[in-house]
Amino acid sequence: MTNDFEVEFIEPGERSARFLVRGVSPAVANGIRRAMVADVPTFSIDTVRFVENSSVMFDEMIGLRLGLVPLSTPIGDFEEGDVVTLALDVEGPATAYSGDLESADAMVQPADENIPIIELKDGQHLEFEADAVLDSGKSHAKHQGGVSVGYRHLQRVEVAGDAGEFEEQEPNILRGVIEEAAAEHADADADATDGDLVATDAFDNDLTNRYPGKEVEVHDVPDAFVFHVETDGSFSVEELVLRAAETLGDRAAELESKVAI
C-alpha cells in the first residue's frame, strides 16, 4: 500500500482537535486510534517517597492522585523507562496544588497547575519526593496521552426529493461531519458549496434545520474518517498523532525484519 493519506483539519486546537483523513482503510484508522491510546508514552509519577504526610489522606491515596496529574512530555529527548524526579513541600494551612511540584528537569512539568492534591489544615505538613517514569498506556492508563480518541465515517448528505407538503417533519438527527452534496438546498447557509465540510453542530445536529422540507439520504464516504482527538495536556494533538503514526511504522518495520529470515 503506497497511497498517500490526505489530512485536513476541521477544528484545530492545542488539546482538542478534529481532522479528516482520506484514503485510509478502516483497519489503519483503528490502528492509529489504538496507537494514540496505548503506544504513545507519557511521563507519570510512579513511585513516591514520603518524608512527612500528616494530612487527612493516606500516602497511597495521595500517590494515586499524583499519578493522574499529567506531565509535559517533550518529543525525542527521552526513552521509555527514563526517570525524572519531582518534589513537593507544602505546610498548612494551605492547599497543595500540582503547580507546587518542583521538577528536576525543566522540560517535564505539570501540564495543569491548579489541580488540588490535598487541602492541609493548620499544622499539617506534606513533603515527598516522587519519580516520574516514561511509559506507554499499555502498562497503565495513567500513561495514556490521548483522552477520548475516536473516529467516525465522513458522511455525505444528498437530497432525494421533497418531503410531503403537509406532513409534519420529524427531526433527522445526525452527528459528526458531513460533506456538502446539495448546496443549493442548504437554506440555512447561504454560501454553501458542494464539497464543504460542515460539522453537524453548525445546524444543531438536525438535518431538517439545514434542508427544510427535503427528503435526504445519508451515505458514508468510503475510506474517509473524521478523527476527534483530545490529549491530557502532555503534548499537543498534532504531536500525539505524529508519534502514534511513528510507533505504528516502527512496529511494522519490526515485523518485517522478524519475518524476513
Next chain:
Amino acid sequence: MMIPVRCFTCGNVIGEHWDEFKRRAREGDEDPGKVLDELGVERHCCRRMMVSHKDLVDVVAPYQ
C-alpha cells in the same frame, strides 16, 4: 474527599477547574451549567464529576 483529578469515565483532567467552579457556582450564584460551558467541561460524564462533588476534608479533619 478532594475533587478527583480526572473524570472517572473519560479520563479528562477536571481537577484543574474545580477551584473556579466552586468559587463561581457553589459560593457564588452563577448558573453551574453556564460556568461549566465556559470552563470547557463539555461531556456530561465530566460535568457530573463537578456537579455531584462534596468536599469532605473539613468533616474528617477533627478526627485526625
